[in-house]
Amino acid sequence: MKKRVMGNIAFAAVAGFLLAAPVTLAQDIRKETVHFKAGTSGTTIQGRIKGYESVSYLLGAKAGQVMHARLSTRHGATYFNIYGPGKGPGDEAIAVSDRSDPINTFEGVLPEDGNYTISVYMMRSAARRNEVSDYSLDISIGGKAAAAAAGNPGDATVAGADFNATGQLPCARHAGQPMGQCSFGVTRQGNGNGAITVFWPDGGSRVIFFxxxxxxxFDKAQADGDAEMEVGSNADLYLVTIGNQRFEIPEAVMTGG
Structure with missing residues (x-):
């Protein structure tokens, strides 16, 4: 079964998920554990790196919480990567800030409990010249899972993000690109209606309404041009195409079953 569907206008937050991070080649990795002051959900860190130095900031979080990170610097080649629990520089990152939009920002729903790493580093060309970068890193984590939802009975919401559930689903953003994994959050409004926000690995998001x-x-924008949405199905799996973008959405994401 396949059908074409036109898009609706909507707004969604910027975020990112699993992608290969650039190799920083940092020779001096400094590790710092981040603690928020009592009664707060965030902090601002002032730092400096030189050449191949990098700083790995470690902070604990729960699945379903929302992380915000923003790096401010006058140095044009300083960025950050975010790694999931048990991973760090050299591994696959869940965010690479030189590819985010806006650049050097991140907002996303965290997929699992554990200690996350935010690695601030300098690009190789600048590190080679032994340049110095002063920066400010704003970090906040909020949105604990809350009991009670307005959607289906038994649903829970992610406070601050209004998602009834979060997870990963197969996706591809560009023509010819192999399917990868994107994080998503779903909002169920009842009666089988709702919205799925899919977060692109390189920043930005796509909202699919059901x-x-x-x-x-979908949340059609000017950049989509005349793109239409095609929907096919294979058993309990929906195959969604929007222009060059492709998604595989299990029915259970929408039903909550």
Whole structure:
């Protein structure tokens, strides 16, 4: 079964998920554990790196919480990567800030409990010249899972993000690109209606609206041009195409079952 669906206008937050991070080749990795003051959910860190130095900031978080990170610097080649629990520089990152939009920012729903690492580093060309970078890193974590939802009975929401559930689903953003994994958050409004926000690995997001537990429309923007949405199905899996973008959405994401 396949059908074409036109898009609706909507707004979604910027975020990112699993992608290969650039190799920083840092020779001096300094590690610092981040603690928020009592009664707060964030902090601002002032730092400096020189040449191949990098700083790995470690902070604990729970699945379903929302992390915000923003790096401010006058140095044009200083960025950060974010790594999931048990990973660090040299591993696959969940965010690479030189590819984010806006640059050097991140907002995303965290997929699992554990200690996350934010690595601040300098690009190789600048590190080679032994340049110095002063920076300010703003970090906040909020949105604990809350009991009670307005959608299906038994749903929970992620406070601050209004998601009933979060997870990963297969996706591809560009033509010819192999399917990878994107994080998503779903909002169920009841009666089989709601919205799925898919977060692109290189920043930005796509919202797919569903009706009667079937993908029905999307957050069409000017950049989408005349793109239409095609929806196919294979058993309990929906195959969604929007221009060059592709998604595989299990029916359970919409039904909550």
């Amino acid at each position: 009706e009667m537990n079937t993908p029905a429309s």
